[in-house]
Amino acid sequence: MAELSDSLLFVAVLAYALAMLGFAADAASRRATRVLSVAESGQLLVGGGGPPLLVDESPPRTTGTAGTAAMALTLVGWLVHVGSVVTRGIAADRVPWGNMYEFSSAAALVAVTGFLVLVARGRVETSLGAFVMLPVVLYLGLAGTVLYTAAGPLVPALNSYWIKIHVAAAVTASGAFLLSGVIALLYLLRARFDERTDVGEAVRFPVSLGRVLPSAGSLDRAAYVVIAFAFPVWTFAVIAGAIWAEAAWGRYWGWDPKETWSFITWVLYAGYLHARATAGWKGRKAAWVAVAAAAALIVDYYVVNIFVVGLHSYA
Amino acid sequence: MTTTSDVEGAAVRLSTAPEPVGPQRPRQLMAPVRRTWRQLTSMRTALLLLFLLALGAVPGGFLPQRSLNPVQVQQYVAQHPTLAPILDRLSLFEVFAAPWFSAVYLLLFVSLVGCLVPRIRLHTRALRKPPPHAPANLSRLPASARWETALPVDEVLALADSRLRRWRTVRHADAVGAERGYLRETGNLVFHVSLVLLLVGIAVGQFFGFKGTVLVKEGNGFANAIANYDDIHPGRRFRESSLVPLNFGLDDFRATYGADGKARTFDAKVHYSPNADAAPRPYDIRVNHPLHVGAAKVYLIGHGYNVHVIVREKDGQVALDDTVGTPCLPQDARFLSTCTIKVYETRGRQLAFEGAFTPTTVQDPNTRRVGSAHPAVQDPALTIVGYAGNLGLDSGVPQSVYSLDKTRLTAFDGGTPHLLGPGEKWDLPGGGSIAFAGITEWSTFQVTQDPGKGIALVAAVGIVGGLCLSLFVRRRRMWVRARAAGEALTVVEVGGLARTDPDAFAAEFDEIVGRLRDAVPEPATATTDRGDAATWQS
Numbered sequence: 001m002a003e004l005s006d007s008l009l010f011v012a013v014l015a016y017a018l019a020m021l022g023f024a025a026d027a028a029s030r031r032a033t034r035v036l037s038v039a040e041s042g043q044l045l046v047g048g049g050g051p052p053l054l055v056d057e058s059p060p061r062t063t064g065t066a067g068t069a070a071m072a073l074t075l076v077g078w079l080v081h082v083g084s085v086v087t088r089g090i091a092a093d094r095v096p097w098g099n100m101y102e103f104s105s106a107a108a109l110v111a112v113t114g115f116l117v118l119v120a121r122g123r124v125e126t127s128l129g130a131f132v133m134l135p136v137v138l139y140l141g142l143a144g145t146v147l148y149t150a151a152g153p154l155v156p157a158l159n160s161y162w163i164k165i166h167v168a169a170a171v172t173a174s175g176a177f178l179l180s181g182v183i184a185l186l187y188l189l190r191a192r193f194d195e196r197t198d199v200g201e202a203v204r205f206p207v208s209l210g211r212v213l214p215s216a217g218s219l220d221r222a223a224y225v226v227i228a229f230a231f232p233v234w235t236f237a238v239i240a241g242a243i244w245a246e247a248a249w250g251r252y253w254g255w256d257p258k259e260t261w262s263f264i265t266w267v268l269y270a271g272y273l274h275a276r277a278t279a280g281w282k283g284r285k286a287a288w289v290a291v292a293a294a295a296a297l298i299v300d301y302y303v304v305n306i307f308v309v310g311l312h313s314y315a
Numbered sequence: 316m317t318t319t320s321d322v323e324g325a326a327v328r329l330s331t332a333p334e335p336v337g338p339q340r341p342r343q344l345m346a347p348v349r350r351t352w353r354q355l356t357s358m359r360t361a362l363l364l365l366f367l368l369a370l371g372a373v374p375g376g377f378l379p380q381r382s383l384n385p386v387q388v389q390q391y392v393a394q395h396p397t398l399a400p401i402l403d404r405l406s407l408f409e410v411f412a413a414p415w416f417s418a419v420y421l422l423l424f425v426s427l428v429g430c431l432v433p434r435i436r437l438h439t440r441a442l443r444k445p446p447p448h449a450p451a452n453l454s455r456l457p458a459s460a461r462w463e464t465a466l467p468v469d470e471v472l473a474l475a476d477s478r479l480r481r482w483r484t485v486r487h488a489d490a491v492g493a494e495r496g497y498l499r500e501t502g503n504l505v506f507h508v509s510l511v512l513l514l515v516g517i518a519v520g521q522f523f524g525f526k527g528t529v530l531v532k533e534g535n536g537f538a539n540a541i542a543n544y545d546d547i548h549p550g551r552r553f554r555e556s557s558l559v560p561l562n563f564g565l566d567d568f569r570a571t572y573g574a575d576g577k578a579r580t581f582d583a584k585v586h587y588s589p590n591a592d593a594a595p596r597p598y599d600i601r602v603n604h605p606l607h608v609g610a611a612k613v614y615l616i617g618h619g620y621n622v623h624v625i626v627r628e629k630d631g632q633v634a635l636d637d638t639v640g641t642p643c644l645p646q647d648a649r650f651l652s653t654c655t656i657k658v659y660e661t662r663g664r665q666l667a668f669e670g671a672f673t674p675t676t677v678q679d680p681n682t683r684r685v686g687s688a689h690p691a692v693q694d695p696a697l698t699i700v701g702y703a704g705n706l707g708l709d710s711g712v713p714q715s716v717y718s719l720d721k722t723r724l725t726a727f728d729g730g731t732p733h734l735l736g737p738g739e740k741w742d743l744p745g746g747g748s749i750a751f752a753g754i755t756e757w758s759t760f761q762v763t764q765d766p767g768k769g770i771a772l773v774a775a776v777g778i779v780g781g782l783c784l785s786l787f788v789r790r791r792r793m794w795v796r797a798r799a800a801g802e803a804l805t806v807v808e809v810g811g812l813a814r815t816d817p818d819a820f821a822a823e824f825d826e827i828v829g830r831l832r833d834a835v836p837e838p839a840t841a842t843t844d845r846g847d848a849a850t851w852q853s
Contacts, residue, residue: 123818156581160603225816232782239775248603250526250614250761252771253517255411256383260376267369271362278358289366296369304376 001091002150008084009105013140015077016112016133022070023129027212029064067126071119074129078116081109097167098158100305103174104143108136110175114226124183124222125214131186132179139178162244169237174297176230177269180223181294184287187219191284220283223290224276231269238262257308261300268293355422356429364423371419375410378402382409424514431507438500445485446492449794453810457817458824460809465838468797468805474834475795479827482793490796495789502784509777516774519767522552526764532621532639532757536564539611539762559611559764563587564595568618568756572691576649583615583758600760610764617759619645619652622672622697622751626658629746634661640755643672644717649687650674654697655717657706665706668749669719670699670732678734685734697751698734701727701743790814793827807835 085106089096097106115132118124193210196203203210213219241262246252253259272289275281281289354360379387388408392399406413453459464471468489475491476484482493527544531537539561541547567584581602586595589608600606606613621640628634635658643652651673658666675689676696685698705723707714714720733741740750791813800806809828813820 156578156602159580162603221818228786232779232786235782236779239779242775243772244603246768247605250605250612250616250763251765252768254383255375255380257376260372264369264372264376267365267372271365271369274358274362274365278362280359281362299376308377 001087005084005088005091006144008080008087009140009144012077012081012084013137013144015073015080016140017137019070019073019077020130020133020137022066022073023126023133026064026067026070027127027130029066067129070129071126074112074116074133078109078112081105081112085109095164095167097171098163099147099149100301101143101147101149103167103171103301104139104147106171107175107178108140108143110172111179112136114176114179114229118222118226123225124218127212128183128186128214128219128222131213132182135178135182157248160244160248162240162247166237166240166244169233169240173230173234173237174301176226177234177265177294177297180226180230181291181297183219183223183226184290184294186213187216187223187287188284188291189213190216190219191287220287223287227269227272227290231273234262234266234269238266257304258300261296261304265293265296265300268296352429355426358430361423361426361430364419364426367419368423371416372410374402374407378407378410380408380410382412420514424511427507428511431504431511434500435504435508438497438504441500442497446483446494446792448487449490449492449796450810453794453796453808456810456812458811458821460824460828462807462832462835462837463800464805464807464835465803466805466835468799471797471805471807471835472795475797475831478831478834479793479795489798490794493793493795495791497790498784499788499790500785502781502786502788504781505777506781506785509774509781512777513771513774516767516769516771519770520550520765521767522550523557524550524763524765524767525553525558526761528616528759528761530642530757530759531563531565532642533565533568533755534639536562537760538562544762545759557764559609560590561587561608561611561613561762562591562595563606563613565758566597568758570618570690570756572689576689578690581615581618583618583760587613600758610766612763614761614763615758616761619643619757620650620672620674620692621755621757622654622656623753623755624656624668624697625750625752626656626666627748627750628661628663630662632662634658634666634747636752638753638755640753642757646671647687648690650690651685651687653717654699655719656699657716657719659706659708664703666743666747666749667702667706667719667724668699669702670697672697672754674754676734692754695754696734696736698732699741699749700730700732701741701749703727703743703745789816789820791820791823793824795831804838807831 085096085102088102088105092098097103111132115124115128119126119128189207190210190213192207193203193213194216196207214222241259242252245254245259268289272286272293275286275289379391381388391408392403395402402408406415410416450456454461466474472486472489472491476486479491479493482495483497484491484493525548527541527547527549529537529544529546537543539558541549541555541558563585564587565583565585569580569582569584571579573579583600585598585600585606587598587606587608588595598606600613600615602615605615619642621642623638623640624635625633626635635656641654641656643654645652651671654668654670654672656668658668671685673685673687673696674691675687675693676685677688678685685696702719702721702724704725707720707723710720727744735741735749735751737751737753740748742748791811793809793811796808796810797805809824809831811820811824811827
């Protein structure tokens with residue numbers, strides 16, 4: 001069963017990687033047709049010296065063959081990924097988030113789920129796919145190689161029903177936060193792209209990627225929606241962790257490195273939610289806060305687990 | 316924390332954040348104070364303090380902290396002789412007790428309270444107030460619709476009122492105003508008030524709480540009194556009289572391990588009684604399974620081995636034979652443990668032994684150093700150096716049972732270690748012997764009393780509940796206006812606005828307008844302006 005889980009994860013990563021290529025091909029072909037159509041319609045500014053100005057705020061919602069195939073591949077990958085997580089749980093005879101490898105796989109699953117939900121609800125366009133799948137593939141690749149741990153039982157401190165609650169919430173929030181971090185970065189890219197092209201300046205890689213991204217406004221809203229979902233879940237995860245710590249270690253809060261970084265992450269996301277409602281902080285500044293918060297989450301997870309000795313040093 | 320509306324240009328403020336206070340002839344003396352106060356309670360300041368709080372916690376997440384691991388701090392200080400004193404001056408080894416960290420969070424909470432109080436006042440007022448009058452031009456709202464009907468004005472408004480069932484509505488002469496989602500602000504306030512309550516809970520625990528740890532050997536017991544602990548952390552206002560009456564004895568400790576040496580289970584079987592008269596009751600204290608006695612909880616936090624040795628003097632007289640054993644302190648995950656055995660009830664010279672206990676012994680063939688390959692007892696050995704002379708107990712200086720003052724001691728065999736298996740005996744030079752008779756185990760327990768815990772738990776519930784309400788409930792307003800436009804013709808106008816998530820509101824608005832249009836149908840022979848479906852301005 002454990003081998004099946006590993007094979008399924010490999011298949012899922014493969015499907016995601018192919019989907020990423022599909023999304024990228026779709027974005028590239030769409031960009032070509034759009035420039036073409038602008039040129040045909042005679043809107044090209046001749047003599048302006050700058051690049052063609054694309055006037056439409058939001059690109060057309062049609063998705064090409066490559067895009068449809070990429071969406072299908074993402075769905076297939078997602079189903080296989082679900083299978084991998086479930087069989088892992090059956091193999092180890094416990095919840096499938098007992099070590100870093102399993103946590104990473106589950107968090108990536110949440111991120112892909114979040115992306116699919118956003119697309120299904122029309123919150124973002126599929127052109128975001130390439131940019132979401134790239135970090136997911138890298139993340140899963142890292143999990144499957146560096147962090148891989150064979151399925152086995154848990155150390156005594158983890159042996160509690162709280163692992164189902166605390167870690168499940170942490171996985172869900174982490175996956176969503178990572179997704180929001182990617183979206184916030186893309187928003188910054190798109191905003192920079194808009195700013196440059198508005199004044200007719202030439203854009204170079206990576207800012208030129210903004211051309212194929214959804215509009216800045218929709219990226220900003222998508223990042224907010226994801227964070228607004230993840231923040232209460234993260235709050236709950238921290239509180240559930242505190243209740244568990246009270247039962248396992250005799251205090252609900254002790255500024256253990258993991259607790260400290262969870263606190264920093266929490267405060268930064270709280271800062272993001274406030275920044276988004278404060279004049280002078282909306283838009284790019286708030287997006288930078290979201291990126292900083294996602295960075296704190298990554299420190300909380302990888303740096304603290306691997307390099308800092310604390311009570312959470314298990315995996 | 317003043318928020319600005321997302322829907323600029325809309326005539327209606329949906330925020331219950333305090334209105335900017337107009338100049339009310341400020342008393343000259345108080346003006347700077349008031350200005351400072353307003354600055355402190357502004358959203359910008361709160362935001363800045365939030366970021367400072369996050370930034371301030373960063374060194375606490377990277378540098379070793381005294382409260383967690385004082386040994387690690389000492390090591391760090393030794394390794395960084397120039398940097399460490401500067402860091403120490405800035406309290407970076409105890410960030411969360413540092414004055415500057417307290418200053419940041421206290422200012423943040425002052426700012427929070429300063430902005431909560433007016434918001435609570437405004438919100439309670441808003442809860443009692445009916446929805447506001449309809450703005451003059453409903454078609455300028457973000458969501459609007461317009462159609463005509465043959466129904467009279469009064470009937471249209473009555474129908475609108477009844478269709479907006481879960482909304483708070485108010486009837487005016489020509490319009491119905493409706494509002495929903497007051498719970499958003501309620502949740503927001505509950506969340507922030509709960510944060511203050513959490514701080515109170517933490518403070519109560521800090522002041523009136525108690526934490527103590529004690530090592531108990533199998534076969535021994537513990538009575539809850541300050542003097543019996545090995546280590547205590549009482550709160551500043553804690554009094555010994557608040558210690559919960561409690562006695563317990565450790566009958567048996569058992570740990571199980573996997574083949575890889577990783578622990579599977581820890582289990583301490585105890586008998587406890589809340590007072591000396593009550594009959595002892597059995598209980599298994601395990602990790603994640605503490606013992607509750609009144610307001611106190613007893614946790615299993617560590618374990619290790621005791622060695623039982625029999626020491627004889629040269630006349631064969633037994634000088635030490637404690638079956639409970641001498642505790643050895645584990646040094647690594649495989650329980651190589653250091654042991655110090657002092658034999659002071661002697662008739663001749665005093666004896667002492669120092670060395671290592673290894674539960675599964677391995678020995679390096681070249682260096683002869685012993686180590687342990689597994690934490691469970693599979694091939695135990697006691698490797699010790701023996702001493703004779705004066706232990707220095709009469710000097711009056713208190714000494715730890717775990718360390719040896721060697722100034723007046725002479726080592727046997729020039730300090731060569733001797734390895735003893737179970738049942739083996741070492742005949743000491745000059746007479747006498749030490750025999751390794753057996754192994755028992757010990758556990759360390761932590762006894763905790765935290766009277767602030769309940770408050771913190773209530774606050775935690777408020778935090779999560781309030782947060783969900785404030786993020787998922789949407790505050791929105793709608794108006795339905797009807798006016799007569801000639802004989803048997805009424806113009807119906809609907810307008811609405813939501814402060815957050817306009818997309819979700821758009822769907823809701825369309826659905827409500829659809830239901831209203833079913834209830835208030837257009838005349839069959841409508842000629843003008845076939846009421847466009849709800850139109851949207853984005």
